[in-house]
Amino acid sequence: MTSTDTRTQATDGLVFPPGFVFGAATAAYQIEGAVDVDGRGPSIWDVFSHTPGKTHLGHTGDVAVEHHARYREDVALMAGLGLSAYRFSTSWSRVLPEGAGRVEQRGLDFYSRLVDELLGGGVDPWLTLYHWDLPQALQETGGWTSRDTAARFADYAAVLHDALGDRVRHWSTLNEPMCSALLGHMAGQHAPGHTDAVEASRATHHLLLGHGLAARVLRERGVESLGLTLNFTPMTPATDSAADADAARRLDGQQNRMYLLPVVTGEYPADVVADLAAAGAPLPVEDGDLEVIAAPLDWLGVNFYFGSVVRATEEPTGKASAFIGGERVEEVPPSGPTTTMGWGVTPAAFTELLLRLRDTAPGLPLVVTENGSAWPDEVSADGAVHDPERTDYLLTHLAAVTDAIEQGADVRGYFAWSFLDNYEWARGYDQRFGIVHVDYDTQVRTPKDTALVYAEVLRRHR
Ligand code: IFM
Numbered sequence: 203m204t205s206t207d208t209r210t211q212a213t214d215g216l217v218f219p220p221g222f223v224f225g226a227a228t229a230a231y232q233i234e235g236a237v238d239v240d241g242r243g244p245s246i247w248d249v250f251s252h253t254p255g256k257t258h259l260g261h262t263g264d265v266a267v268e269h270h271a272r273y274r275e276d277v278a279l280m281a282g283l284g285l286s287a288y289r290f291s292t293s294w295s296r297v298l299p300e301g302a303g304r305v306e307q308r309g310l311d312f313y314s315r316l317v318d319e320l321l322g323g324g325v326d327p328w329l330t331l332y333h334w335d336l337p338q339a340l341q342e343t344g345g346w347t348s349r350d351t352a353a354r355f356a357d358y359a360a361v362l363h364d365a366l367g368d369r370v371r372h373w374s375t376l377n378e379p380m381c382s383a384l385l386g387h388m389a390g391q392h393a394p395g396h397t398d399a400v401e402a403s404r405a406t407h408h409l410l411l412g413h414g415l416a417a418r419v420l421r422e423r424g425v426e427s428l429g430l431t432l433n434f435t436p437m438t439p440a441t442d443s444a445a446d447a448d449a450a451r452r453l454d455g456q457q458n459r460m461y462l463l464p465v466v467t468g469e470y471p472a473d474v475v476a477d478l479a480a481a482g483a484p485l486p487v488e489d490g491d492l493e494v495i496a497a498p499l500d501w502l503g504v505n506f507y508f509g510s511v512v513r514a515t516e517e518p519t520g521k522a523s524a525f526i527g528g529e530r531v532e533e534v535p536p537s538g539p540t541t542t543m544g545w546g547v548t549p550a551a552f553t554e555l556l557l558r559l560r561d562t563a564p565g566l567p568l569v570v571t572e573n574g575s576a577w578p579d580e581v582s583a584d585g586a587v588h589d590p591e592r593t594d595y596l597l598t599h600l601a602a603v604t605d606a607i608e609q610g611a612d613v614r615g616y617f618a619w620s621f622l623d624n625y626e627w628a629r630g631y632d633q634r635f636g637i638v639h640v641d642y643d644t645q646v647r648t649p650k651d652t653a654l655v656y657a658e659v660l661r662r663h664r
Contacts, residue, residue, distance in 0.1 A: 232263065235269065248263070261631055290316070291377060293309070313362075330374040336351070347404040388401070434559075450512050502568055509546070515532050556613060568613045570613065587648055596655065620636050
């Protein structure tokens with residue numbers, strides 16, 4: 203059997219609705235490099251990654267995978283694989299070096315060239331305005347803990363849309379506000395590296411308010427494909443005990459419902475609001491905010507990597523992704539294969555999540571804006587990158603999507619994370635999520651076996 207036969211066989215049975223969008227995703231700081239080119243201002247990730255001890259081996263995004271210089275080659279690779287869409291983020295401080303006010307035309311020109319290249323290659327651009335890289339100038343006036351940052355975000359959305367709105371149809375405001383708020387302000391693992399529940403609570407609300415204000419600006423400018431990307435970690439209690447059930451409720455509340463419900467129902471989850479107030483970290487909600495946050499969307503971006511099994515503990519665990527520093531909860535170590543991130547492989551939890559979203563947000567189309575896995579890849583002697591674990595992950599998760607669609611979830615698209623190996627934030631270049639391998643010494647790109655299997659899925663779909 204040839205490798206093409208094997209690929210064809212592997213994709214048997216994966217049938218998606220007509221018009222289903224297949225793409226891959228990246229984010230500006232993770233791939234662009236060129237941090238001091240063409241007037242770009244510093245972002246919180248430049249500062250954080252250059253702070254000793256914050257990232258794996260002190261890795262930074264200074265060079266990343268040189269996408270700023272190599273975008274033409276990258277778009278050609280996407281087109282060659284048959285991707286119909288590409289999800290990328292724009293760097294706020296490349297466009298507004300001080301976060302507000304002065305626009306850097308050369309920054310806009312870069313994204314304009316990228317968009318033209320994509321359209322020329324038959325790849326539809328899906329633009330995300332914020333993937334964690336706040337301009338440092340805005341951090342110095344309070345960052346997301348300041349209400350003003352939400353208004354500045356809406357101004358930035360207007361600048362981007364005025365420059366690219368004639369060519370970019372699909373717009374998303376934020377990527378994973380949970381991570382910006384909790385990993386950045388409570389766990390201290392991400393920029394700006396703070397550990398303060400009050401800050402995390404304020405950042406949560408102002409991120410969501412920023413989403414709502416930017417969504418309004420984009421709507422006023424005629425955007426008809428508008429979304430927000432949230433990440434979800436389904437939480438299953440380890441046992442039937444009331445304590446484990448409550449542990450799962452609390453984490454699900456803090457990580458998932460806290461970001462989903464205000465957007466789709468116009469209300470924060472009452473249990474989390476009460477927990478936050480009890481912890482002395484109330485949300486800074488003002489009259490009318492929730493109406494702004496709950497403005498109708500055209501699609502919800504869903505990022506899924508794994509589901510967790512959680513149990514209650516006697517002592518506080520310092521659980522990272524929670525508001526409450528003294529949380530008495532821990533994740534049960536995953537069974538079965540784990541990725542190099544230490545994450546389990548749980549496709550059934552993906553189907554369950556999509557079904558839950560079908561029920562929580564009826565009528566709102568879903569787009570899987572990220573899904574993928576990191577493994578220890580190497581270029582083999584034959585010049586290829588054989589990554590069977592990633593291929594298996596991809597195929598089982600695509601099957602999980604088709605299962606959900608068959609059960610009535612309105613899923614319209616799937617973006618593999620990530621198109622390229624890249625800078626995995628605090629984990630640096632140690633984690634490879636790409637479907638395309640990057641040699642970090644030479645910047646040579648090599649599509650992994652997974653990319654070829656994915657291309658076959660796309661070919662059959664067409
Ligand atoms: O690399 C990140 C991405 O930036 C946001 N979602 C999760 C990915 C893997 O950790």
